[in-house]
Amino acid sequence: MSTETLGLLRQPKTVLFGPGRRAQLPYLLKPLGATVLVCTDERMAGSAEFAGIRDSLTAHGLDVRVFPRVEPDLPRENVEALLAEVDGGEIDVVLGVGGGSCLDFAKVASIMVRRGGNVADLYGENLVEGPGLPLVTVPTTGGTGAEVTCIAVVYDADRGMKVGVASPYLEPYAAVVDPELTLTCPPGLTAATGADALSHLVESFTGREKHPDPEHLHRHLYAGKNVLTDMYALRGFTLLNSSLERVAQDPSDLAARTDTMLGALSAGMAINTAGTAGAHAIQSPIGALTHTSHGFGVGALLPYVMRFNLPVREAEFAEIGVAFGITDPALSQTARAHAAIERMEEILGALGVPLNLRDLGLEPDQFTYVAEQAMLATRLTANNPRDLSEAAIVEILKRGYADDRTWWEL
Structure with missing residues (x-):
C-alpha cells in the first residue's frame, strides 16, 4: 500500500x-x-x-x-x-x-x-x-x-x-x-431507495482520494475514498447486484430484502466518511425543479455521471465489475469497466428507474440554472473524481436529456 x-x-x-x-x-x-x-x-x-x-x-x-x-x-x-x-x-x-x-x-x-x-x-x-x-x-x-x-x-x-x-x-x-x-415499503419507494443505495456505492468507491492531513481530518467530516470505505462499498456492490432485481420481482422475498438492507447499510457506512459526489450535487436542483424523488434523480443521472468520470476511474469501475462477477480474463480493463456501468444500468432499469433526464421532466432551458446551483454544493463537487465545472455539468445534462450513452473520453 x-x-x-x-x-x-x-x-x-x-x-x-x-x-x-x-x-x-x-x-x-x-x-x-x-x-x-x-x-x-x-x-x-x-x-x-x-x-x-x-x-x-x-x-x-x-x-x-x-x-x-x-x-x-x-x-x-x-x-x-x-x-x-x-x-x-x-x-x-x-x-x-x-x-x-x-x-x-x-x-x-x-x-x-x-x-x-x-x-x-x-x-x-x-x-x-x-x-x-x-x-x-x-x-x-x-x-x-x-x-x-x-x-x-x-x-x-x-x-x-x-x-x-x-x-x-x-x-x-x-x-x-x-x-x-x-416488506410493506411501497414499490416506488423501494425502487427509489434502491437506486439511492447504488449511487452511494458508486460515488464512495469512485470518489476522490484526498490524503488529508491531521488538521483536515479534525475540521472536516469527509476524508474521501479510503481503504475501509472501499471494503464496505465492494461488499455492497456484490449484495445489490443480485438483491435489487429480486426485490423488484417479488417484494415479499425476505431474503432479497435482507440482502438489499445489508447492501444499503454498507453504502451508508461508506458515504459516512467518503461522502457523495457529482450525481448528488446535480440532483438537488433537478429535484427542486421537477418535484421528482431523490432516488430516481440520482439514478437517472448515474449513467451520464459515471461516463463523465470513467476516463479517470477506469480501474475502479473495472473492480466494480469483479464485484458484479465480470471476471472473464479475456476482457480488458476498459471492457470490464464498461460492462460494470452497463450492469448498473440493467439493475436501475429493473427497478423502473428512469434512465434519462427527459423522463424526469427537466427542460433544456433549465440546464444552466441546474449547473449553477450544483456548483454551489462544494462539499459534494469536491468529492467528484473528475473536476466539475458549470460547462461540464451542462454537457452531462445534455447527454442525459438526449439519452446519449456513448463513452466519454478526455
Whole structure:
C-alpha cells in the first residue's frame, strides 16, 4: 500500500442487523432514559409494525411520546413544529423510525430538543456546538443509509433548496436494521431507495482520494475514498447486484430484502466518511425543479455521471465489475469497466428507474440554472473524481436529456 494510505470510518456505537431484531429496542433504549421521543411519519405511525414497537417499549416501562408528522424531504417547518410541541426537559432519548427523512428529522431533533435555537444556524459542516440527546435509528427503507450517517438534509423553503446539517454530534448512538420493516415499503419507494443505495456505492468507491492531513481530518467530516470505505462499498456492490432485481420481482422475498438492507447499510457506512459526489450535487436542483424523488434523480443521472468520470476511474469501475462477477480474463480493463456501468444500468432499469433526464421532466432551458446551483454544493463537487465545472455539468445534462450513452473520453 502507499505510504499515504488512509482508513477511516465513523459509525454508531452499536449496529444490530437482522430480521426481527427490532425486538431488542427496549433493551437498547431503557439504559438511556425513561422518556422516549419517537419520530416517524403518518404512514408508519398507522402501521401494525409501529404499534408493535411502541407496545414493546411501554411494556418495558418506557414513557413513549410520538411525533408522527415528518414529511418527505424534511421541511424545516417540521422541526419548528416539534419544538413548539415538545418540552425538551422531559425527553431522555430520541428514536427515529422510518425512511431517510424520518431518520434525518430524528438526528436534528436530538440536537434541537436538548440545545434549542434555530436549525438554520446549523446548516453546514461542524456547526453543532455539542452533543444532543442519545439517538437510536430504525430504518424502514433499504437505501438511504441515514441510519448510520452523521448528516441530516433539511428543505428550507426560504432558500428554495435542501441544505445539510453535518456534524459528528449527529451520529446515532445505535442503529437497529430490521429487514422485516421493509416488506410493506411501497414499490416506488423501494425502487427509489434502491437506486439511492447504488449511487452511494458508486460515488464512495469512485470518489476522490484526498490524503488529508491531521488538521483536515479534525475540521472536516469527509476524508474521501479510503481503504475501509472501499471494503464496505465492494461488499455492497456484490449484495445489490443480485438483491435489487429480486426485490423488484417479488417484494415479499425476505431474503432479497435482507440482502438489499445489508447492501444499503454498507453504502451508508461508506458515504459516512467518503461522502457523495457529482450525481448528488446535480440532483438537488433537478429535484427542486421537477418535484421528482431523490432516488430516481440520482439514478437517472448515474449513467451520464459515471461516463463523465470513467476516463479517470477506469480501474475502479473495472473492480466494480469483479464485484458484479465480470471476471472473464479475456476482457480488458476498459471492457470490464464498461460492462460494470452497463450492469448498473440493467439493475436501475429493473427497478423502473428512469434512465434519462427527459423522463424526469427537466427542460433544456433549465440546464444552466441546474449547473449553477450544483456548483454551489462544494462539499459534494469536491468529492467528484473528475473536476466539475458549470460547462461540464451542462454537457452531462445534455447527454442525459438526449439519452446519449456513448463513452466519454478526455
